[in-house]
Amino acid sequence: xxxxxxxxxxxxxxxxxxxxxxxxxxxxxxxxxxxxxxxxxxxxxxxxxxxxxxxxxxxxxxxxxxxxxxxxxxxxxxxxxxxxxxxxxxxxxxxxxxxxxxxxxxxxxxxxxxxxxxxxxxxxxxxxxxxxxxxxxxxxxxxxxxxxxxxxxxxxxxxxxxxxxxxxxxxxxxxxxxxxxxxxxxxxxxxxxxxxxxxxxxxxxxxxxxxxxxxxxxxxxxxxxxxxxxxxxxxxxxxxxxxxxxxxxxx
Numbered sequence: 200x201x202x203x204x205x206x207x208x209x210x211x212x213x214x215x216x217x218x219x220x221x222x223x224x225x226x227x228x229x230x231x232x233x234x235x236x237x238x239x240x241x242x243x244x245x246x247x248x249x250x251x252x253x254x255x256x257x258x259x260x261x262x263x264x265x266x267x268x269x270x271x272x273x274x275x276x277x278x279x280x281x282x283x284x285x286x287x288x289x290x291x292x293x294x295x296x297x298x299x300x301x302x303x304x305x306x307x308x309x310x311x312x313x314x315x316x317x318x319x320x321x322x323x324x325x326x327x328x329x330x331x332x333x334x335x336x337x338x339x340x341x342x343x344x345x346x347x348x349x350x351x352x353x354x355x356x357x358x359x360x361x362x363x364x365x366x367x368x369x370x371x372x373x374x375x376x377x378x379x380x381x382x383x384x385x386x387x388x389x390x391x392x393x394x395x396x397x398x399x400x401x402x403x404x405x406x407x408x409x410x411x412x413x414x415x416x417x418x419x420x421x422x423x424x425x426x427x428x429x430x431x432x433x434x435x436x437x438x439x440x441x442x443x444x445x446x447x448x449x450x
Contacts, residue, residue: 221449226384226411228360233384237447238262241280241368241416243386244269247359250327253290254355254366254386255281260289268292270327274299275336275368276352277306280416284308296326300333300353320350330358336370338394346393356382365409369416371395372403385409389429390419397424401432404440411441418448 223236231248238244238256244266245252253269256262257280272295275281282303288311291297297315299307304317318324318333325331334356337349347369356379357364365385370376372395385407389400394416404412412433417424430442 219449221446228362230360233362237445240418240447247329250329256286256290257283259286263290269295271329272297273355274303277302298331300351302351318353320353332356335373335375336368337373339371339373369394372399376403377406379407382407382409385412386415387412388416389414389424390417392420397429398432401429404433405436408437408440411443413443413445415447
């Protein structure tokens with residue numbers, strides 16, 4: 200059987216995309232496995248049983264080629280490394296539920312606002328079988344001119360299959376992070392000058408002691424944060440925390 204040149208090009212392009220994507224992690228959970236697929240910087244895809252969750256999808260639909268369409272999309276903030284209206288439009292389906300803070304909802308074109316659900320800090324919602332809690336994410340010290348003001352964006356805590364999953368968004372080691380309880384999987388940012396440095400991130404993680412933590416969102420103004428140092432600091436403080444280093448910037 201002959202393969203057309205167009206088909207061959209498609210297969211080659213798909214192979215390249217998959218080659219650039221790091222291998223997903225799989226974590227056992229009640230009701231079906233939790234799969235963690237790093238995409239880029241702040242973007243990741245979670246598969247929780249039958250639900251596929253895109254977190255901060257940006258950079259175009261090409262980054263998501265070969266992955267299941269999202270049942271749920273979470274957007275944390277308005278900045279371009281978290282919210283991209285064009286990518287959102289390209290990856291969502293007519294049934295996708297989109298969870299956003301109000302500032303993001305205000306920037307979504309009217310024709311794409313179907314199934315948009317606005318949560319403010321402290322709000323809870325259950326969608327596609329996933330319990331969602333929106334929590335604060337902000338810079339310290341607080342002030343009107345900080346890059347991330349309290350109440351504007353959302354971090355999220357998801358509950359699926361008796362697993363609690365924390366997604367930090369853009370934040371520092373704020374009290375709301377440090378006081379988290381029973382977190383099974385955490386995604387914690389660390390990049391200057393936008394969020395926090397490595398020692399602050401490690402100290403915050405040691406405070407709430409997730410079972411597994413992934414440093415993500417670690418490209419800053421002057422390059423990449425030292426995630427190996429983050430691991431060494433957390434290991435020195437609590438060897439029970441499983442620090443998993445994955446390449447969020449695979450080329």
